[in-house]
Amino acid sequence: MASYNRRPKATVAEQAVALAWGAWTELGVSGWNSTHGDWAIDPEPLIVFTAWLHDRDPRLRDEATDWCIRNWRHVSRARLRSLAGDTADENQWGEFAATVSAHSGVTWPGSGRARAYQVTERSTLPPLSRPSLAWLRLRAMFGLGARSEILRCFLTQPESPNKSVATLATETGYTKRNVSDECEMLERAGLLAQRAKTNRFYYSLARRAELEALIGELPDVRPHWGPVLNIARQLVTLEEAAHAVSAKTFPIRVRKALSAVQDDLVELDIDANFSDVHGPDLWPAAQELGARTLAQWSIGHWDPELQGDQIGRQITSAARR
Amino acid sequence: MLESAELEAALETLGARLEELDRPVGVLVIGGGSLLLLGVIDRPTADVDVVGVSSAHGYVAADHLPQFLTDAVREVGEALGLGPSWLNSGPAGLITFGLPKGIETRVSVRTYGGLEVHLPAIEDLICFKLYATVDLTERSKHFNDLIALEPTRDQLLSAARWTRTHDPSVGFRGELERILRLLGVEVQDGEL
Numbered sequence: 001m002a003s004y005n006r007r008p009k010a011t012v013a014e015q016a017v018a019l020a021w022g023a024w025t026e027l028g029v030s031g032w033n034s035t036h037g038d039w040a041i042d043p044e045p046l047i048v049f050t051a052w053l054h055d056r057d058p059r060l061r062d063e064a065t066d067w068c069i070r071n072w073r074h075v076s077r078a079r080l081r082s083l084a085g086d087t088a089d090e091n092q093w094g095e096f097a098a099t100v101s102a103h104s105g106v107t108w109p110g111s112g113r114a115r116a117y118q119v120t121e122r123s124t125l126p127p128l129s130r131p132s133l134a135w136l137r138l139r140a141m142f143g144l145g146a147r148s149e150i151l152r153c154f155l156t157q158p159e160s161p162n163k164s165v166a167t168l169a170t171e172t173g174y175t176k177r178n179v180s181d182e183c184e185m186l187e188r189a190g191l192l193a194q195r196a197k198t199n200r201f202y203y204s205l206a207r208r209a210e211l212e213a214l215i216g217e218l219p220d221v222r223p224h225w226g227p228v229l230n231i232a233r234q235l236v237t238l239e240e241a242a243h244a245v246s247a248k249t250f251p252i253r254v255r256k257a258l259s260a261v262q263d264d265l266v267e268l269d270i271d272a273n274f275s276d277v278h279g280p281d282l283w284p285a286a287q288e289l290g291a292r293t294l295a296q297w298s299i300g301h302w303d304p305e306l307q308g309d310q311i312g313r314q315i316t317s318a319a320r321r
Numbered sequence: 322m323l324e325s326a327e328l329e330a331a332l333e334t335l336g337a338r339l340e341e342l343d344r345p346v347g348v349l350v351i352g353g354g355s356l357l358l359l360g361v362i363d364r365p366t367a368d369v370d371v372v373g374v375s376s377a378h379g380y381v382a383a384d385h386l387p388q389f390l391t392d393a394v395r396e397v398g399e400a401l402g403l404g405p406s407w408l409n410s411g412p413a414g415l416i417t418f419g420l421p422k423g424i425e426t427r428v429s430v431r432t433y434g435g436l437e438v439h440l441p442a443i444e445d446l447i448c449f450k451l452y453a454t455v456d457l458t459e460r461s462k463h464f465n466d467l468i469a470l471e472p473t474r475d476q477l478l479s480a481a482r483w484t485r486t487h488d489p490s491v492g493f494r495g496e497l498e499r500i501l502r503l504l505g506v507e508v509q510d511g512e513l
Contacts, residue, residue, distance in 0.1 A: 248337035248434075251400040259399075278402030279330075 012239040012290055015298035016232040017057045020050050020064075022300055026132035028071075029063045030122040035300035038219045040134045042152070044079040044173065045225040051084075051096035052233060065096065067123035069104040074125070074136055076144055079173035081109035083226070131219040138215055146174035146182040151191070154205040155212070156222045162195060162202035171224070221302040227264030228297060234261050235290045242283070254282040258289075322365035323407065325357050331401055332369075335408070336433030338393045346390055347375030347437035348383070349428065351411055351449050353466065355440050358431065362469050364462075370411030372420075375439060379425055384413035418487045421445045447472045448480040452487060455497050467504070477506050481513055 018035070025031035026041045050064045068075065084093045094112020101107050102114040128137040135152050142148040149172035153163065165183060169176040183203050186192040193206040205211065212218060234257040241253045258274045265272050270293065277285045296303065323331065339345060350358070353366030373380030374387065386394070386409070395405040427442035441449070447470050453463035472480070481497055498508050 246337045246341065248334050249341055252334070252338060252396045255400040256396070276402075279400065282400065 012235045012294060013056050015290075015294045016049075016236045017053060017060060018298040019228075019232060019294065020046065020053060021057075021060055022298070024050070024060065024064055024067065026126075026130070027067060027136075028124040028126045029067045030120075031063070035298075036221075037130075037132055037300075039132055039221040039223065039300065039302065040156075040219045041132050042135055042225040043075055044083055045229050047075065047080065047096075048083045048093065049229040049233065051093045053236075054092045056236075061096070062117065062120060063122060065099055065103075065117060066120045068100045069119060070121075070123050071125050072100065072104045072106050072108075074139065074144070076149075076173075077106075077109055078145075078178075079149070082173035084110055129216065131217045134215060134218050134222075141215065146172055146178045147186060149174060150179060150182055150186060150203075151205075151211065154192075154208075155215075155218065156224060162204045164200055164202055168203070171226075223302065224267055227261075227267045230264050231261045231268075231289075232294050232297075235286065235294055238286055239290075251279050251282045254286050258282065258286060261289075322367055323354075323357070323369070323403065324365045325363065327401075327403075328354065328357055328366070328369070331397055331403055331407060332431075332433045332436060332438060334401065335393055335397045336436035338397060339390075339435030342389065342393065342435070344389045344393075345435040345437070346387070347430070347439055348390075348408075349373040349375065349380050349424075349439045349441070351415070351441060351446070353462070354408075355446065356466055356469070358438065359429075359440055359443075359446075361443075361446075362466060368406065369408040371408060372411045372413065373416050375437065380416055380420065380439075382413040382416035383410045386410050414487075415449070421448050421483050443470055444476050444479065446470055447476050448483045451477065451480045451497075451500070452484040455484060455493065455500050459500060459503055464500075464503075472504070474506050477501060477504060478508070478512055481508070485513060 018033075021029075021031050022033065022036035023039065023041045023046050025034055026036050026039070027043065027046075047064065047068060050061060054061060080097070084097070090110070091112060094110045095115050096112075097108035097110035098112045098114040099117050103117065103119055125136075126133065128140055134155075135148075138152055138155075139148045142151060150168055153168055153171045163171075165176050165180045168183065169179045172179060174182075180201075183192060183194075183201070187194045187203065187206075191205070191207055191211060192203045195202045195204070238254060238257045242250060245253060258277075262274075272289055274282070274285055348371045350369055351372045352370035353362065353364070354369035356362045357364075357366050371383045371386060374383050374390075375381075385391075394408045397403070398405045398407045421444070424441060424445050425439075427445060428439040429442070431438045431440065447467065450463050450467040450470060451472075454461060454467055457463060478501075481501060484497060485494065494513065497513070501508055
């Protein structure tokens with residue numbers, strides 16, 4: 001894909017907005033830059049994140065709303081309910097969902113009042129053959145539901161680890177019961193392999209090569225969007241708090257934010273250990289984390305070299321300097 | 322372990338956090354923390370012992386700190402690397418069995434944002450340290466702290482009489498007199 005403006009934006013909020021724009025542009029929202037052509041886009045975490053961004057970029061919010069109104073058939077309301085319940089600010093999400101509901105005729109989960117909104121009709125849905133739309137392609141083949149999301153979770157990683165139903169439920173945003181039923185069906189169809197261990201079932205992808213051949217071209221970058229966007233959300237909140245709260249209590253905010261992203265970093269295989277970083281060193285450590293993650297993601301960089309032990313050591317030593 | 326500067330920084334952060342939460346509180350601090358803040362000792366302290374929380378009716382025993390204060394202490398501890406209970410409830414029995422009379426009129430108050438730290442006067446600290454020394458012997462840190470307070474004979478005898486209100490047993494009196502002798506005070510009949 002063509003790439004323009006490959007320089008990280010100045011502020012964390014701008015980087016978060018740029019990341020969202022890059023992903024939305026792949027989905028067919030009218031945008032200026034194509035930065036995420038080799039990223040597989042997952043719509044629901046992006047929608048919830050965009051609602052959270054709210055007034056930080058009103059045009060992004062309006063164009064994303066337009067896309068949702070025109071393409072609601074491609075969006076899982078069950079996943080929206082789960083993801084919005086977990087992470088979104090109720091007011092911001094409620095307003096976004098109510099606005100989509102008011103103009104699309106389908107009810108999105110959440111309670112709120114629709115904002116004044118004029119449909120722009122600028123959004124399209126590009127051909128699903130586009131690599132970045134691999135997950136929408138998967139839904140077109142296997143249906144909009146837990147079955148597609150289970151397969152997506154396995155295809156997100158190059159290897160095929162064993163995953164429990166509970167893990168898959170968390171990663172997909174569907175209920176354990178739903179995931180359990182669909183795993184059983186996929187296992188019967190020969191797509192998943194089942195292994196029982198200490199009274200729990202673990203599943204893995206049984207026929208990756210055949211599945212990948214059927215789905216078609218997959219992009220190189222297939223991140224877990226939930227953790228990616230939660231890290232972005234925490235960093236934006238932190239940057240805004242840096243100007244709003246007392247310098248004395250700001251380290252408390254930073255510690256909380258770093259604790260809040262710890263599981264996300266593990267899920268993304270970023271081994272950043274901040275347990276030895278304290279007081280005034282915390283904010284530089286968080287900024288270093290932002291420079292190595294969100295700043296890169298915002299321009300479409302996903303460098304596998306930066307995942308793993310190296311980044312953790314760099315962040316910790318940068319904080320100590 | 323908390324050095325003096327670290328302790329001041331931690332209290333300032335805690336006070337700022339309590340101010341942010343709009344939950345001001347006053348605490349009566351004894352032990353090594355109070356001696357460090359008063360400049361009596363310069364050895365680092367493991368934690369800050371809160372024996373009471375200030376109220377309109379005097380000090381209320383702090384056998385458990387209020388939840389908002391425990392949460393704020395944990396937040397500050399995690400941010401500054403001090404652990405979750407760098408400020409904790411000390412021996413609440415001191416209040417249950419009675420603080421030295423009039424202690425509230427003698428405390429010096431340090432204000433850190435939403436946190437008031439009430440530091441006992443030297444004569445009251447002598448009471449606490451003498452009691453702790455008798456309890457834990459002269460091999461404990463309390464004996465050295467007591468010496469650092471440079472108590473006079475009258476202050477020690479007054480403190481000794483207060484400790485007897487907490488433990489009137491014969492065994493305690495014998496140990497008390499032994500400790501006083503180590504401090505150069507021979508007790509005469511009727512002085513305790």
